[in-house]
Amino acid sequence: MGINIAIDGPAGAGKSSIAKAAALEKGYIYVDTGALYRSIALFALENNLNNDSLVNSLDKINLNLEFIDGSQHVVMNGEDITDKIRTPEVSMNASKVSAIPEVREFLFGLQKKIAAENNIIMDGRDIGTVVLPDADLKIFLTASAEERAQRRYREIKDMPGVTFEQVLEDIKKRDYNDMHRDIAPLKQAEDAVLLDTTGMTVDEVKTRLVKMITEIE
């Protein structure tokens, strides 16, 4: 049984950059669970599936996470889709398919299995509340919507048609969807440490996180 660190928070809070940097320093595996929801969203988009037909097709999806040089690769039905799942269209659709109970159930087992076998830092929306309620450390990472949109915009501004206003609107829409869905909504676990990263650099937050992990080891 490995050490499990759960990081939850809204889109663009810096979860992945911070978790990735801390995992590298501590020699843990970083697991980005948003990538799993994005993969299901891509499958639905590529096959033109509505919610019902997606649920009926879940058994046709073979999803695996591979860790190459510490970096997570998502392989769906034999294809490495790591880069393909980063478009704004997939982001928005991931938020939609993540509200489907069967989709969450489908991904639950995969997440549990990875966490049981390794020392991991896993990030998502329901890791501390649902997937790993007994995690050794839980962090709820947040920042203002404007700052989160700025960070996201810097990452994707070279994609065609991307504007800051659209990124901000998408972030707010996704926050609303993620916090208001019936099943496993985004919320801070009671025993999670709240970290507001507005105005902080990735390095500053990483240092705080690494210190907290070292304290519980």
Ligand code: DC
């Ligand atoms: O972290 P991300 O932006 O890659 O996540 C994409 C979407 O997936 C997000 O809008 C909500 C959903 N998600 C979720 O419901 N539960 C998780 N543990 C991770 C992501």
